[in-house]
């Protein structure tokens with residue numbers, strides 16, 4: 509459903525991504541990890557059509573990306589800036605649905621349903637600033653879910669929440685992925701998280717950013733914060749990814 513062909517991006521004479529090729533299948537959850545500055549966010553911005561790559565192309569559902577595609581949603585780390593403080597939580601979630609058409613009542617009903625699915629059934633009439641950080645990030649996720657994109661991009665979505673909330677939100681993403689079959693690309697700094705959530709982990713190296721390795725996560729789809737993380741296969745995969753990321757900091761990409 510997503511094809512990245514010979515993608516290159518430079519900011520001025522600083523080449524950040526070089527000749528990147530990646531295919532993502534319908535319904536896959538792909539984690540992207542790599543050292544700071546290797547171009548993970550730049551890659552997501554190219555896929556989201558927020559920046560035009562300097563070379564190569566991104567093809568989503570058979571159509572080359574040229575501007576922000578209609579059937580895509582993005583969740584960023586900085587939830588405090590992504591929600592509009594003057595709109596209620598429900599209206600924040602319903603806002604992007606205007607692009608989909610439908611009546612105001614239908615949009616509100618979809619928003620309520622998405623809020624329920626992230627455990628915020630009672631928060632619709634509140635304002636974002638009345639909620640905790642973790643709850644605000646749930647609202648951002650609900651907004652993306654209500655939109656029912658064919659591709660969901662998440663850029664360090666749990667980087668600013670506490671450890672317990674992070675685990676809850678990770679499990680929420682797994683549940684959404686399992687139930688809705690959504691294709692998800694998730695950028696994270698957290699190696700454990702990349703393995704816990706991913707069907708596949710893509711490791712980027714830097715100078716310039718290239719795919720250094722792709723690791724299939726051959727764990728059962730059903731995951732559990734305690735049992736999965738204690739599983740010998742999980743521990744092996746985490747070590748493998750960790751070694752590749754550490755190697756990517758110092759050596760040039762393979």
Ligand SMILES: Nc1ncnc2c1ncn2[C@@H]1O[C@H](COP(=O)(O)OP(=O)(O)OP(=O)(O)O)[C@@H](O)[C@H]1O
Pocket residue numbers: 519524542543544545546547548549550551
């Ligand atoms: N708008 C921009 N203009 C110029 N340089 C940029 C811009 N955005 C990013 N860069 C540079 O491109 C490189 C890659 O940045 P990017 O944010 O894509 O990396 P990242 O892997 O997401 O980093 P991090 O893990 O620290 O968030 C960095 O050296 C960064 O300074």
